[in-house]
Amino acid sequence: MSEARAAFVARLGGIYEHSPWVADAVYGRPEATTPEGLRTAMRQAVDGADAAHKLALLRAHPELACRQADALTQASQGEQRGAGLDRCTADEFAEFQRLNAAYRQKFGFPFIIAVKGLDRQAILAAFRTRIGNDAETEFRTALEQVHRIAGFRLDALNASDC
Template sequence: MSALLKIRPSQIEKDVFMATYGGIYEHSPWIADAAWQKKDGTNLDTVEALHGAMRAAVEDAEEGSKLRLICAHPDLAGKAAVRGDLTSESRSEQKGAGLDACTPDEFAEFQTLNKAYKQKFGFPFIIAVKGHDRHSILAAFRARLNNDRAREFETALNQIHKIAGFRLADLSL
């Protein structure tokens, strides 16, 4: 059964839609805008349908737009988290995975891995942290450093879609 959204996109104006869904994909409201452009009756009124429309917008985008989407994400346990510069969604997600409780050694390893990953791939490491803890995230981080760029690019996008799905599901509660 499809989960209905609390606010039905078919019943709202574009500015309300953008205010509600524009942040589902980190700092990338163009994705919500593209989904809105495909609105036709009630076709966006379920979590699954809206997520599908947003995912399609990303998949239809050019490589540069996809890279900007990936780069819009913060480093895990990174400087933005320390400064308190994360979006409320990212802050909550990272806290839920225990990234705010890293030991000094874990924090140092995150910094080292963030730097190595960005040097190798040219974008930040992305993982949907829901259901993970800092130990499993560090393990995934270490393992994925062995991948090639094309595989990591696709993995990052798939993780971003997973994050978006979690965020949309949270709105339907």
């Protein structure tokens, strides 16, 4: 891997949680030279990946309100803290634990939601609704949420460049 490619992947490899292959897949693509083009190229790389890569991407995400802070990436810590997930009541924590276990048992990956702009109650409401989805619908929904999270992370990265 060239130095330039390694630097690109190092800088953008965390946009999609623990999935630097996404950044690697778009390196050198002409459209990846603008923020919007990069967003589109990364989305296309994920959407064009095989089912195994998509499932691995979903499984790379942390469960909500249930991991110790040191087990989360810095980006995930900030996102969950922003939604108040570090301040759950005992009852909320217990419900997150129960829903996390039931969801993972049903779908084989953790519940994923772009928490930016949401509070704990909205997240729990979405959790309660989405656990009723069929597997195909939830797989698509989870991937769409992953894209939203990546978009927020790209926005934050671009803002830090200003």
